[in-house]
Amino acid sequence: MRTAVVASSIAAGVRVAAGIENLPGVDVFIVVCNVGMRPALLRWARELFLALRSFEWRTLTTKVWSYARSGKLIILRRPLNDSASTERLRSLRCDVGLHAANVIYREPTISAFKLGILNAHIGILPKYRGRSVVEWSVLQGDPIGVTVFFIDSGIDTGRRIVLREFIPSDRWNDARALKNMLFGCDARLYRKALEGLMRPGVQFENNDISKGRRYYVVSKIFTQIVDEILSVGANRGHANRSQNGAFGNLSTKVEIDFGQRKSMLREQTRGNDGTYLHGNSDIPCLHR
Amino acid sequence: MDSETAHSKSVLPDRRNGILRGALLQRRSEVRKSWKHLISADCLEHLGPIAPEVEAFLSGPDAARGWPLLDHFTWLCSDADFWGCLQAFALARKIECRPGYTAPAPLSLGSLKRLASADGFKLLCVRYCCPVNIAAPSELEIAEELLRQLMVTDRAKIEAGGAFDVAGVLLRLNLVGIRALVARDLRSLDALNYFYELPHRSLVRMRANSRLLAFWLCIYTQLLSKPDWLKCGQL
Numbered sequence: 309m310r311t312a313v314v315a316s317s318i319a320a321g322v323r324v325a326a327g328i329e330n331l332p333g334v335d336v337f338i339v340v341c342n343v344g345m346r347p348a349l350l351r352w353a354r355e356l357f358l359a360l361r362s363f364e365w366r367t368l369t370t371k372v373w374s375y376a377r378s379g380k381l382i383i384l385r386r387p388l389n390d391s392a393s394t395e396r397l398r399s400l401r402c403d404v405g406l407h408a409a410n411v412i413y414r415e416p417t418i419s420a421f422k423l424g425i426l427n428a429h430i431g432i433l434p435k436y437r438g439r440s441v442v443e444w445s446v447l448q449g450d451p452i453g454v455t456v457f458f459i460d461s462g463i464d465t466g467r468r469i470v471l472r473e474f475i476p477s478d479r480w481n482d483a484r485a486l487k488n489m490l491f492g493c494d495a496r497l498y499r500k501a502l503e504g505l506m507r508p509g510v511q512f513e514n515n516d517i518s519k520g521r522r523y524y525v526v527s528k529i530f531t532q533i534v535d536e537i538l539s540v541g542a543n544r545g546h547a548n549r550s551q552n553g554a555f556g557n558l559s560t561k562v563e564i565d566f567g568q569r570k571s572m573l574r575e576q577t578r579g580n581d582g583t584y585l586h587g588n589s590d591i592p593c594l595h596r
Numbered sequence: 597m598d599s600e601t602a603h604s605k606s607v608l609p610d611r612r613n614g615i616l617r618g619a620l621l622q623r624r625s626e627v628r629k630s631w632k633h634l635i636s637a638d639c640l641e642h643l644g645p646i647a648p649e650v651e652a653f654l655s656g657p658d659a660a661r662g663w664p665l666l667d668h669f670t671w672l673c674s675d676a677d678f679w680g681c682l683q684a685f686a687l688a689r690k691i692e693c694r695p696g697y698t699a700p701a702p703l704s705l706g707s708l709k710r711l712a713s714a715d716g717f718k719l720l721c722v723r724y725c726c727p728v729n730i731a732a733p734s735e736l737e738i739a740e741e742l743l744r745q746l747m748v749t750d751r752a753k754i755e756a757g758g759a760f761d762v763a764g765v766l767l768r769l770n771l772v773g774i775r776a777l778v779a780r781d782l783r784s785l786d787a788l789n790y791f792y793e794l795p796h797r798s799l800v801r802m803r804a805n806s807r808l809l810a811f812w813l814c815i816y817t818q819l820l821s822k823p824d825w826l827k828c829g830q831l
Binding site: 444447448449521522523524525526527528529530532533536537540 | 609611612615616619620623740743744747748751782783786787789790792793826
């Protein structure tokens with residue numbers, strides 16, 4: 309499976325790529341986009357700063373050299389959604405893109421990948437779309453977790469959920485640390501998602517947006533409230549509720565034949581038959 | 597159900613609600629002390645005869661009309677005009693509303709987005725002549741769009757320090773606040789929190805429309821005094 313990490317910096321791209329590059333059958337590219345169209349000097353100064361901050365600059369340098377030498381490190385000069393960038397992405401003939409950049413994708417960029425672009429969203433879909441979903445989940449006493457799904461051009465509205473993992477938040481005393489931990493799960497979950505996608509007869513759960521809401525950035529007062537809830541452990545009941553399958557039961561079944569580089573989408577609706585497990589913190593919600 | 601699970605389900609929502617309520621009441625007391633930094637003497641003067649009532653409302657004890665959760669109302673009509681209704685709502689006075697049998701034709705999101713700000717303002721004032729209707733189930737899409745405009749478009753403009761449509765932003769804040777009050781939507785309440793927390797230099801620009809500014813603050817204080825936000829059944 310040809311996979312491209314779409315990253316906002318080389319360091320971010322290498323970090324995610326390192327998590328999946330030894331997966332059998334996966335060929336990894338790193339596409340670095342110039343978020344905010346920074347001038348060249350600023351862009352490279354930022355890259356250098358991020359590399360040094362990683363404290364693993366030797367490994368990073370080795371990996372960057374290795375990707376660059378094999379033509380698998382692509383530095384985009386134009387904005388990601390520019391037609392020249394889209395054309396460059398198309399030329400890679402990738403099956404899947406992995407979102408690791410702070411950008412909004414337009415339809416032509418998404419369709420440059422055969423299956424689409426995966427996003428590791430730090431909230432449970434379909435209930436929690438948008439921003440600050442960790443804070444909103446804590447506030448409303450819902451479980452915390454990450455959902456890996458194929459994006460579309462809307463805000464967390466892509467219909468195909470590949471996997472969802474509930475992650476205990478008990479040990480975290482403030483929202484910022486909790487979010488950083490969840491953001492750091494992306495490489496591991498992308499790996500799990502790719503493993504799932506390569507299995508025959510993979511099934512996706514439908515991201516039924518009517519079962520959720522779009523959330524927005526939280527105010528300072530709500531952030532303080534969330535921190536207090538976390539620090540006194542008033543969120544600790546969620547682990548019990550997460551096993552009740554309180555989310556959508558519709559699913560979309562997709563069959564993919566990577567050998568022929570084509571995908572066939574077959575949709576079917578599932579009833580409330582408990583086919584998908586939502587509560588187990590270690591089991592992705594793929595087919596059973 | 598083991599004892600720990602039972603404990604989580606019964607006690608933790610109360611604890612979360614207690615933390616939330618405590619913080620909101622603290623904010624209410626902060627607003628009580630500091631609202632004059634926002635609504636200046638000039639603004640009060642512009643409010644005309646309602647100025648003393650606004651002053652008493654913001655400085656005095658909490659007063660909020662207990663709106664029931666209106667899940668099944670279709671549309672409400674009032675003989676008062678938009679400004680009369682909004683004023684009554686903001687100051688927690690009784691509003692004479694009677695049920696309308698049908699809602700007006702749905703307003704398409706596309707047409708709302710296409711309208712220039714002044715036309716959009718007029719359209720919203722006419723449609724929500726009785727502003728409680730923003731919480732009607734048929735208006736969910738519009739209410740969501742107003743919330744999105746506040747938290748995405750308006751927020752970005754204001755935070756970038758650029759020019760923004762003061763009347764439009766304040767009208768949206770009023771309508772979103774009314775929706776929070778009637779439909780008990782936490783996201784809508786937090787939009788008002790967010791705007792209240794904007795830097796003072798941004799907030800003082802809203803003095804350009806003192807009436808909507810005063811009504812917004814009055815609605816916000818009602819929201820802060822509302823108990824049991826987390827018991828109202830979020831989605």
